[in-house]
Amino acid sequence: MGVFPEDYVIHVSYLIRLWVAEGFLKPITPKSLEEVAKEYLEDLIDRNLKMVRERSYSGELRTCSIHDLIRDLIVRKAQEEKFLHVMNQKVEISPEIIKNHRRLSIHGEIRFDVGDMYDSTVRSLLHLADSLLSVNICFPSLRVLDARNITFNKFPIEIVQLVNLRYIALIYTGKRKIPASISKLCNLQTSLA
Known part of the structure; x- marks a missing residue:
């Protein structure tokens, strides 16, 4: 929560x-x-x-x-246990956060180095802030990707390499169709594009 x-x-x-x-x-x-x-x-x-x-x-x-006080308690405890990291301001994600947390919830603008992601343990990425920025989504162990608040003008092709993906939600406004290679995601249970 x-x-x-x-x-x-x-x-x-x-x-x-x-x-x-x-x-x-x-x-x-x-x-x-x-x-x-x-x-x-x-x-x-x-x-x-x-x-x-x-x-x-x-x-x-x-x-x-959820009540704000209960939410604050949940977030604090989840961050202590490295279950979830919530970012609610304009920040640069450190390699330590990417490597040590299972879930990232982003409520603001972010920047990160793509090279830091390949050995990360991030399983869920929820980008809940409105954004026109393109975010590189190449967390290899990702199961849940909610990027509905990011407008993609070009389909992020790295998504088709996320073989563990079970849930995907994004907005794609490009002129080209979603690539057929998306069918490689055999674990996908829910997709909203």
Whole structure:
């Protein structure tokens, strides 16, 4: 939950796709992963760890959020355990962050040296800030890539080399079609392009 900025309205369907791609959910027979995720969310709401923002007319949870104080605690603890690193300002990513954290959540502009990424342990990259900048996405172990807030004029071809990718979301405004080589991503579960 710490990957989201303060006061961010989280769409439940999006959160569930992220949890599935990350492998956080284990199937419970005969329930689907989506049903298991919804039960977990309702449990978090019952414990007042999440706030309901919107429900459908049938009572199904549509959007939620997390209280700022709880989010701060989560982010602090996640960074201590090198589970998640959140960047919310204009910074240059250090090689130590790239090599030692499993998840990066970016809420501002970033710069980094491409050479530092090849031996990184980053599994998830969520770029949640609006940007027209092109970001080089060549983390070899990447499973989750959410770059919907970056507008790509040229398709980032390095994506087809991310064989572990399970989830991808990006905006591509180029004139050329998405390359057929994207089909090489055999682990892909969700793609939004």
